Amino acid sequence: MDDQGIVTLTMDMPGQAVNTMTQAFRDAYREAVERIEQERQNIVGVVLTSNKPTFFGGGDLKGLLAAEDAAALFARAEATKATMRRLEKLGKPVVAAINGAALGGGFELGLACHARFAINDGSVQLGLPETGLGLIPGAGGIVRLVRMLGLEAAMSLVLDGVVFSPERALELKLLNGVARDKDELLAQARRWILDNPEASQPWDRNGFRIPGSTPNAAAPLAWLRTAPMLLMKKHRSRYPALEAAMSAAIEGAAVDFDTACRIESRYLANVAIGGVAKNVIRTFFFQMNDIKARKSRPEGVPDASFERIGVLGAGLMGRGIAQVAAQRGISVVLKDVSREQAEKAKSQIESGLQKQVEKGRLSADRMSAALALIKPTENPSDLTGSELIIEAVFEDRDLKRSVTQEAEPYLARGGIFASNTSTLPITGLAQASANPASYIGLHFFSPVDRMPLVEIIKGAMTSAETLARAYDFVRQINKTPIVVNDSRGFFTSRVFGTFTREAGAMLAEGVDPAAIENAAIWAGMPVGPLAVMDETSLTLAWTVRRQTVADLQAEGKPAPAHPHWAVVDRMVNALKRPGRAGGGGFYEYPAGGKKRIWPGLRDHFPPSSTQIPLEDAYFGDGERRFQAIVSSCFAR
Incomplete structure (x- = not known):
C-alpha cells in the first residue's frame, strides 16, 4: 500500500515463466483478497498487475488435462469466481494494469476489475481463446463479456477465440486506456482510482440491462433464431466447446449475474473432462509448443536458412511449394520438362496471388516481389547453387530416380535433396542418390499455400544434419513440421487412406454416394471422402497403388487386397473419370455451376435396397441436447 492508500497486488508465481491459474495462485489470490477485506477501511483502491513479462497466461492446462471429476472441477471454478467476485464487490475501485499478454484466465481477471489499462505494445495480446483448445472461458469471461458488449457481439469474440491488440480492445471499450510503458501504466x-472512488460494475447497479437486449429478449430475435443453427451448420455439433459457450451465454443472459456464473462453471466442467478437449489441448497446446521448442530437431546442429532452392515438377504441388517459398523471400528455380509448362505454372501462381490482392489479403508489391523470385526453366543447369532441391513429380519410382540423378549434381556444397512423395518409402528412394545421408522426405499437402503441415520423413541413411536443415526450412516458410519415421504412407497418408478406402468399400457394398458424403460431413470432416479423392486425383491414387504392388512383389510380399481399389480401377481405367483435374470423377463440375455427384455413379455402383439409417449416421445425443437448450431459451 502506498501513502495514498492504493494497494498494488503483483502476480509473480515462483518457478514459472508465466502466471497461470494453478492451485498455488488461487490460494495466494484468495489470501490477498481476504487481507484486503480486513484492511478495507484504510484502502482507497487496488491495482492488479504482474511482475512477469506477461500479465497472466491463463488456465493451468496440465491440471485440466488431468481432470476427470466434473463436480470437483465445477467446485474449483466456483471458488475462483467467488474470490474474483469478492474483490469486484469490495466497494473500492479495482483496476487491472495489464503489462503484457492477458489471455484466457488472465483476461478474465482483468474483466473482473472496474477498469483496465494496458501497455500498447505489439507483443501484447488480449482475449479469450479457450475455444481453440476445446474449452470455454470459465472464470466469468462469458458472463462479463456478454454484459459489457451484448450477446451478439460477445459471441463473435468467444466462439472464434479472437485475440486482439490493446488498440482493438480500446475500440471495443474493453480497455479504459493504453500506456507507453509500465510506469505510465501504473500512473494511469x-x-x-482517485477519480472514481465509488466505482462498481454496471451489472451490480440497479436498472442494468445487457446491451442490445429488450424486456422480452437478451439479443435481437433475428440473431437468437439464426445463430445456433448457423453454429450447428458450421461445426455439426462435433466441437462441444462451441455449443457449450453459446449455451452458457444464452442461458446466462436470461438470469442474474451470479446464477449465470454457475451456469458457465457447469458447462466448463462438462467440456473440460471430455475427450475432445483433452485431445485438442494435447495437440494444439503441448505438442505445438514442443514443435515451437524444436524438440524434434536434432541438437548440436547449427541453424540454417535458405536463400535459393530448386523445385522439380511444375504441377499442383510443385508450383505450390515454389509459391510459399518465394513469398518468404527465397529464390526458387521451378523446373519442368519444358519451359512452356514451367512458365504456365508461374502464370498460375500469379493468378492465385492476384486473387489475394483483389481480396485485400496481399499487397501488389509483395506479389511482385514473390513472382520476381521464381525462375521457370527446363534446363537442369539453372539449378546450380541450390541449397535444397525438392522433387514434386508423379509417384513413380523410376521417374523419381531419373529426376534425382539429373538434378542432384547441381546442389550447392552441403546442399540437401528432398522428395515430396506422399507414400513411397524414403529409404528406397534414397538409393537413387549419390549421397543418401543428404536425402530426406518433405511431404507437403494440397493446397500448399493454405495447408500448414509438412511431414519430414527420415530415411535409414538420413543424417542428423540433413534432418535439422530440413526442419529449419519448413519453419522458414512458416509451416508446421512433424518428424516421422520412414514407412509406406508415413503418418498422414495412412490416416487419410483409411478414410478414403472405407468410402470406396461402402460405395462397392451399395451405400448411396450421397449418404457416404453426408455421413462424413456430419462426422466433422470438412468435405466427403469421394470429393476428397476427386480433388487429390484418382489417377494419383491408382499410380501409388500400382507402385506399391510392384514394390511389395519385388520384396516377395503380397499387396493387401481391399474393395476400394476395384472402385478406383474402374473409375480411372474403365470409366475414364480420373478426378476433378481430369474433367470429373465421382463428381461432375459444370462450368460456372456447383459441383454435384456424377449422375452415372449410381448406375455403375447401384445403391442397395437396404441403406444405413440416416438418423444413426447423422444425429446423436449432442445435437438433440443442443436443440433442446436453444428451444428452452426461446421459450423463456
Whole structure:
C-alpha cells in the first residue's frame, strides 16, 4: 500500500515463466483478497498487475488435462469466481494494469476489475481463446463479456477465440486506456482510482440491462433464431466447446449475474473432462509448443536458412511449394520438362496471388516481389547453387530416380535433396542418390499455400544434419513440421487412406454416394471422402497403388487386397473419370455451376435396397441436447 492508500497486488508465481491459474495462485489470490477485506477501511483502491513479462497466461492446462471429476472441477471454478467476485464487490475501485499478454484466465481477471489499462505494445495480446483448445472461458469471461458488449457481439469474440491488440480492445471499450510503458501504466491506474472512488460494475447497479437486449429478449430475435443453427451448420455439433459457450451465454443472459456464473462453471466442467478437449489441448497446446521448442530437431546442429532452392515438377504441388517459398523471400528455380509448362505454372501462381490482392489479403508489391523470385526453366543447369532441391513429380519410382540423378549434381556444397512423395518409402528412394545421408522426405499437402503441415520423413541413411536443415526450412516458410519415421504412407497418408478406402468399400457394398458424403460431413470432416479423392486425383491414387504392388512383389510380399481399389480401377481405367483435374470423377463440375455427384455413379455402383439409417449416421445425443437448450431459451 502506498501513502495514498492504493494497494498494488503483483502476480509473480515462483518457478514459472508465466502466471497461470494453478492451485498455488488461487490460494495466494484468495489470501490477498481476504487481507484486503480486513484492511478495507484504510484502502482507497487496488491495482492488479504482474511482475512477469506477461500479465497472466491463463488456465493451468496440465491440471485440466488431468481432470476427470466434473463436480470437483465445477467446485474449483466456483471458488475462483467467488474470490474474483469478492474483490469486484469490495466497494473500492479495482483496476487491472495489464503489462503484457492477458489471455484466457488472465483476461478474465482483468474483466473482473472496474477498469483496465494496458501497455500498447505489439507483443501484447488480449482475449479469450479457450475455444481453440476445446474449452470455454470459465472464470466469468462469458458472463462479463456478454454484459459489457451484448450477446451478439460477445459471441463473435468467444466462439472464434479472437485475440486482439490493446488498440482493438480500446475500440471495443474493453480497455479504459493504453500506456507507453509500465510506469505510465501504473500512473494511469492510480489516477483512475482517485477519480472514481465509488466505482462498481454496471451489472451490480440497479436498472442494468445487457446491451442490445429488450424486456422480452437478451439479443435481437433475428440473431437468437439464426445463430445456433448457423453454429450447428458450421461445426455439426462435433466441437462441444462451441455449443457449450453459446449455451452458457444464452442461458446466462436470461438470469442474474451470479446464477449465470454457475451456469458457465457447469458447462466448463462438462467440456473440460471430455475427450475432445483433452485431445485438442494435447495437440494444439503441448505438442505445438514442443514443435515451437524444436524438440524434434536434432541438437548440436547449427541453424540454417535458405536463400535459393530448386523445385522439380511444375504441377499442383510443385508450383505450390515454389509459391510459399518465394513469398518468404527465397529464390526458387521451378523446373519442368519444358519451359512452356514451367512458365504456365508461374502464370498460375500469379493468378492465385492476384486473387489475394483483389481480396485485400496481399499487397501488389509483395506479389511482385514473390513472382520476381521464381525462375521457370527446363534446363537442369539453372539449378546450380541450390541449397535444397525438392522433387514434386508423379509417384513413380523410376521417374523419381531419373529426376534425382539429373538434378542432384547441381546442389550447392552441403546442399540437401528432398522428395515430396506422399507414400513411397524414403529409404528406397534414397538409393537413387549419390549421397543418401543428404536425402530426406518433405511431404507437403494440397493446397500448399493454405495447408500448414509438412511431414519430414527420415530415411535409414538420413543424417542428423540433413534432418535439422530440413526442419529449419519448413519453419522458414512458416509451416508446421512433424518428424516421422520412414514407412509406406508415413503418418498422414495412412490416416487419410483409411478414410478414403472405407468410402470406396461402402460405395462397392451399395451405400448411396450421397449418404457416404453426408455421413462424413456430419462426422466433422470438412468435405466427403469421394470429393476428397476427386480433388487429390484418382489417377494419383491408382499410380501409388500400382507402385506399391510392384514394390511389395519385388520384396516377395503380397499387396493387401481391399474393395476400394476395384472402385478406383474402374473409375480411372474403365470409366475414364480420373478426378476433378481430369474433367470429373465421382463428381461432375459444370462450368460456372456447383459441383454435384456424377449422375452415372449410381448406375455403375447401384445403391442397395437396404441403406444405413440416416438418423444413426447423422444425429446423436449432442445435437438433440443442443436443440433442446436453444428451444428452452426461446421459450423463456
